[in-house]
């Protein structure tokens with residue numbers, strides 16, 4: 001089985017990333033009842049035994065000792081990463097995976113890209129290499145960042161070009177959070193445009209997510225949940241928009257929105273994380289859906305929202321048998337016709 005490394009850059013990247021790790025751990029805990037470190041876990045987690053020498057890496061098949069996320073966390077402010085290290089996910093990361101500064105990029109793409117990009121180049125490459133060395137067969141880098149902030153857009157895209165330089169054969173899938181029209185960061189349109197040029201040049205595949213759409217989805221699900229028909233039960237620990245009931249403790253402002261993005265990533269990676277005859281590798285997303293190298297913006301969507309809200313409605317019968325949760329991706333085919341592709345994921 002192959003492995004992937006998540007690179008989370010900036011406040012948004014790290015906050016979304018943490019929701020992803022939280023949900024991924026919960027999902028694996030749900031299916032992995034025996035406490036064994038299996039192939040599914042190995043795709044995004046390492047199993048480390050601190051009593052052993054040489055990093056203490058344990059192979060697939062043994063008991064779970066300490067799970068470490070295959071991740072690199074970068075932020076030019078300290079706050080968010082510090083909070084992660086004090087939160088329930090602190091055990092999942094170790095200091096070798098983190099890179100922080102104190103002052104941030106001040107919402108300025110150029111500071112992130114040029115100033116921090118060159119100042120931290122060696123350190124970033126070092127951390128990426130270490131993460132890659134822990135993998136038997138590294139298939140994919142997942143970069144998560146915002147397009148509006150200085151560090152996310154500037155340093156995030158600098159990291160992307162480093163990935164291309166250092167690991168040209170490893171697939172680069174980027175989840176970019178675009179600012180909404182009412183964004184309070186005044187420079188966010190400029191940052192987004194400057195970052196987009198880099199994404200076009202250096203990414204294999206970009207999954208753009210717009211903050212306003214996330215707000216709309218959260219509101220829609222809340223309305224649906226409140227107006228649920230008599231007899232339908234709303235699960236208290238819905239993992240779609242709520243982080244409550246799990247690892248995360250009290251909910252923070254962006255949590256509901258970030259949970260949607262985390263769910264999206266969870267669904268997209270699920271076929272790479274779990275065995276199955278219909279399952280595909282992650283690099284097939286780029287291989288099958290990108291008609292031209294620079295035309296790689298795939299608009300993701302989640303459906304149906306009703307199941308997402310965890311409202312218990314009778315499950316619809318789908319031809320996919322046991323696969324009854326799907327992710328759609330829109331793409332242009334060779335004739336520039338918009339096509340809608342269903343990615344099947346385990347439910």
Ligand SMILES: Nc1nc2c(ncn2[C@@H]2O[C@H](COP(=O)(O)OP(=O)(O)OP(=O)(O)O)[C@@H](O)[C@H]2O)c(=O)[nH]1
Pocket residue numbers: 009010011012013015016075076077103104105106107108146147148149150151152153177178179180183184185188211214254257258
């Ligand atoms: N969906 C979502 N958007 C976020 C989150 N945090 C910030 N944003 C959005 O991201 C943009 C700001 O980027 P940040 O990630 O905060 O900035 P940064 O990358 O830390 O860069 P600097 O603070 O300038 O160093 C704005 O458009 C915010 O609305 C988050 O947790 N989730």
Ligand SMILES: [Mg+2]
Pocket residue numbers: 010011077104105149151
């Ligand atoms: Mg910041």
